[in-house]
Amino acid sequence: DGEYIYHTELDNETSIDPNTYATAEFMPDKSLGVAKTQDNKVMILGRYTLEYFIDAETDDFSFRRLERRAQKIGIVATHAKCEVAGKFYITGGRKDEGLGVHIIGVGSSEKVSTREIDKILETYTEPELSDMRMESRMDGDVTFLIVHLPNDTLCFNETVAKKFGVSVAWSILKSDVAGDTPYRGINGVFDANRGQWMYGDKQNSNIGYLDDTVCTQYGEIVEWIIYSPLFKLDKMSINRLEIETIPGHTVLDDAKVAISFTYNGLTYGKEWFDMYGEPLDYGKNFGINRIGG
Template identity: 40%
Template sequence: MRIPILKGVYADTVGDFVESPPVNREPVIMETGLSDGYLRMAPGITGTDQGPGADRGGINWNGVCYRVMGPKLVRLTAAGKIVELGDVGYGGPCWFDYSFDYLAIGSGGRMYYWNGTSLIQITDPDLGQALDGIWIDGRFMTTDGEYLVVTELNNPTAIDPLKYGSAEEDPDRIVGLIKVRGEVYALNRYTIENFYNAGSTGFPFARNSGALIPFGAVGTHAKAPLLQSFAFVGSARNEALGVYIAGNGDAAKISTRFVDDELAKLTDEQAAAIECESRVDADEQRFLVHLPDKTLVYYASASAQTKSRVWAILASGVKADQPYRGRRGVFANGKLFVGDDAGNIGYIDGTTALHFGEVAGWRIDTALLYNEAGRGIINAVELTGLSGRAPLNSEPRTFLSYTIDGTTWSQERAISVGRAGERAVRMQWRPNVRFSQWIGLRFRGADEGRAAFARLDAAIQPLGG
């Protein structure tokens, strides 16, 4: 009997079946002859340097990765070493954008320019609090939560208060800005409004009322580009949070019930602090939703191929119960550089499973096995894929447990998945487990191995009713 492994199921204590995405395993939709998809180990993170404080975001400008760490603006060398450039003060996550001549940095509501040699702060009092900002059509545009503020064309450090704009469809607060195909989207809490450059003498942008999206973002950093548009975490008024991708005057939901349930666990402060980012690599477009304890990942290409919404979980720690440490990715010098809240800088590395040198656990739950309401015995279980992918002097092991009620799990049974070079190892268990109606299986590990799993087969002996 072949058992699906790309998405699992378990149960909770209140009588619901719950979807269980793979943890630190990436689904890849590809016909291999063994199956039409497989699970590989999520890429690890190789550290390169330690910064002057917590990583707060970054950007690639003129081929160089610039980041803010603690209070400092820094740049990374090609090897990922940190060079301090100036002080932008403390605050939460930063926003970045650039013009032909300036890199703009938003830090703690303040706005700074870096011109390649010096750092200056915008001190015009008409700027207000720069919560978020973009560059468009020769101007920087920021928002203080109430107005849209633009810099002067001939002086990017000056702001004319007679040229303020606003999002007026709904009295909800503006939380962020994003630019898509040369147009501005003002993300409010419950609506998203589109603006185009009308060349007006006052505020130069005009609102496109026909492109209003009746959903809004939950926080300033809860959005990122995706599929020639952008995705965001938010909701319509009087609705629970979800994940959406913006369309023409509407938004399509891409979150599953599991994702919605994870969002529902957050406090208002935690929800407003959600950070999102997009990553494109090897024919897959990912949308990452960073939560306080984990990161939820939407796989756009895999979802299109399977015609279902494909999600996975990234987390750090041996038990995969710690926040994912590879955040705020910036692609530069052929690598995707990321940082963590401890000030570590590194790059996403497909040759290792470690996160900054530390083991990260993984987990796979299966769909439930149902023997047509009959009893049965699972005599053998075998994972088929790529074994023997491990560093020298290590022996990765995979642990199997089972559940017959969806909430409690059995004692684990471990097998070796092959030392380095042992690529003919068969990943087999012989549990001889009896079940009365249905059973679920769980596989997990915590080591440096990078075995990939393409299919799961079970030999089941049916019993009488």
């Protein structure tokens, strides 16, 4: 209920004794979420605190607080947490600091959100984030963390972060071409019978399967936007910009690709279009010469 912690009767999982309860007392903050660790410890996540309890089979309340495991960090909403391979990611932070995305370890935490991600989180009030969600997906050897905000969907590639750092591990997911509609897929579940991930749809009751052979979302086309770093060239120029692709492996014409340039990061010049690839055109070379200067 935000203040008290209850558990079911040990001999009757459908019954709760209202007189058997405890509180998270590390700091006087509201308890927002509950989770369980791999070693069967119970995590009580407050707005600014994290406490652990263990089943000690004591009288009255059966769980005992592990005082030395408490941490001064918490979550912003009930579902602002996600377990990934035995560790927990949370969206929240410490008291008197801004929101961020953190990895929780034993007695420690590590921030993984970048300045750009923190700026997106800052656009929301805490009440607006009360229904945010976090989920994960392991696809082969790649692990993704997906953060669903009211108007944005953020994706953290844990595998990329381990190899190249968190600064290049974040992306923003969207579900349209002309606008910034938040990513529609949510609540992913792995279907063992089909060997595919199954996702719901934020817009309606659609159910979709993650399919690497198509680039649409629920039958509708979408776009990818890729930004390069900003280079200060002064009077120099770039001889050639090339995008490495795997062309030709399609039964239909692939989408068009557009390139445009900016000198200030705000306004962009005329877009240059080319076909991304065509069926059986394995030698497609996608690039543009003589940029800037």
